[in-house]
Structures are given as structure tokens and as C-alpha cells.
Amino acid sequence: MSADGELPMDAEQLRKIGESMRNALGPSLESVQETVQRSLAPMLEAQRKALEQVAAPLVQAHVEAMHSWVEANREAFIEPLLRAAETIREAWQEAIPPNLRELEFDSFSAALEMSSGRGPCVMWAPRAEIIEELTKAENFADRSAVLVERREEIMDDLVAVLDDANVEVVEEQRDAHTLAGLAIQAARHGHDAAAQALAGAALGCVLQEVLRYEGLGAAYKAMSNHDLEEASFGVLRLLTIESATSSALVNTEDHVEGFNRHGTLHGDRAFYGAGEMLSGLLLLVAWVRELSWWAEHDPAFLVDDADTD
Secondary structure: OOOOOOOOOOHHHHHHHHHHHHHHHHHHHHHHHHHHHHHHHHHHHHHHHHHHHHHOHHHHHHHHHHHHHHHHOHHHHHHHHHHHHHHHHHHHHHHOOHHHOOOOHHHHHHHHHHHHOOOOOOOOOOOHHHHHHHHHOOOHHHHHHHHHHOHHHHHHHHHHHHHHOOOOOOHHHHHHHHHHHHHHHHHHOOOHHHHHHHHHHHHHHHHHHHOOOOOHHHHHHHHOOOOHHHOOHHHHHHHHHHHHHHHHOOOHHHOOOOOOHHHHHOOOHHHOOHHHHHHHHHHHHHHHHHHHHHHHHOHHHHOOHHHHO
């Protein structure tokens, strides 16, 4: 007898209960199986026919004919296409600074948007892994925190890029290069305000002495509102730096965040900070390296008609 006073069921009773359950469920299980089979049958038949078609002699003949055409026309059509693709790839590589070439497309696009907006400008420096961090930040305050955290690596990158900026066609390039070096030295020694002020002064040297703009207002007017989506490979890098520069040249009352050249040189402490200083150095060194590239590849870009007389 069980604990609750009932007699336990013997084996025969259990067998009968199990048989009753199977009899009750049997039709339902068979119905489910039939439904599944009816549903799968057309799909399986379609797959069978597709496999037969692939294996059919006519299909194989078409495949072989296409293969033969490709081989026969490789020299006339395929290889020129491959050469054209390689030319485009080389042009793209030439247009993009080395530090951006490792980025995935989404990160690259984000880097362009960040550079041409409120910064920092990341053309030529810093290294790709730092750019990845910067593009994930939501605003300049967050990007500034990344800049400060990776400060020493950024300084190393700036020095390396500045060392590569060794081609000059106008004397004023050397002045901008020298000021950039002094600004980096000041930052290395912890003199952030001095470094930021030097960056602002050197940016004026680039715009007015090297690029020969009559004033910073003229530079702002020429460099603002670039459409980077319409830019060709050859000028994408330059236009991005110009857009970054226009953001740094807005009037102090219109400035929102990032490095501002006017606020810096007017001595307004509200415009100073470690992130702003590093952004200023990145923009300045981008210009010095970019001008060196143009001096090497297209010196006429830096020499006006008066200089050639």
C-alpha cells in the first residue's frame, strides 16, 4: 500500500494505460507526419530538378563556353579592367594618408566627418587605433578625454609626421614647420597654454604666409562649406583639412567646441584646454605635412604667378 493508502498499480495496469495513450495520440502523430511530408515534397522536388539542370549537358556546355570566352578575351577585356581597378586602388592609396588606410569604411567615413566638423582633424596623425577610439566618442568632450589619455602616443605620431614633412618650395613653409616643432616641444614639457598659442600663431602663418590669403576671413570663406562627398580622390585630404580649418576660424561667439584660433590668440581662457591644445597641434601638423606633400608632387600649388616671373 502506498503512503496515502491507495494500492499501487501493477505492471498490467500500466501497460494498458500506455497502450490507451498511444492509441489516442496515434492519429494525431500520423497527421503531423503527413502534413510535414506534403509541405516538404514540393521543395525537395524543386531541388532535385535544379540539381538535374546544373548537371545537364546543355548547362555544362554554357559554363564551359563562358570559361573559354573569359580566357580568350582576358588580354583584350579582363586585363585592362584589372589594370583600371589597380589604378583606382593606387589613386585611393595616394589620396589617403597612411594612418587612415587601415580603417574600415565606416570608421573612415566617421573620421572624415569628425575631421571636417568640430575635430579633431586626423589627417596624417594620429595612428589608426586612436582614431578608432575618437570616432566612437559622441562629442568633443569625450574625444578630448581620448586625446588626453593617449597624449604621449599622439605626440610621438606628430613628431614622426613632422619629420616626414621635409619638402619645401616656399620659405614660409620652414617657418610653419619650425613653429609646429616648438609647439610640440612646449606640449612635451607640459606647457599646454604656450603650445596652444603657438599652434594658433603657426596656423596664421600657414594661411597668410604660405597659402597667401589676404586675411583669415578670406581663408574661412574659401574653406567652409566643402562637399566632401563630391570631392575627387586627389583633393579629398586637402579639402578635409580645409574644412577642419574653417571650423577653427569661426568667430568666438559662434564657436561651440574644439580648437578655436581666434579665442586662443585673443587670450580667452575659456578656449584653452588639453584637448583643444592637442586638436590645434593635430590641425597644424596636418597642414605642414600636407603642404610638404604638395611641394613634392605639385609645387605649382604653392607658387603663384608672381613667384614664377
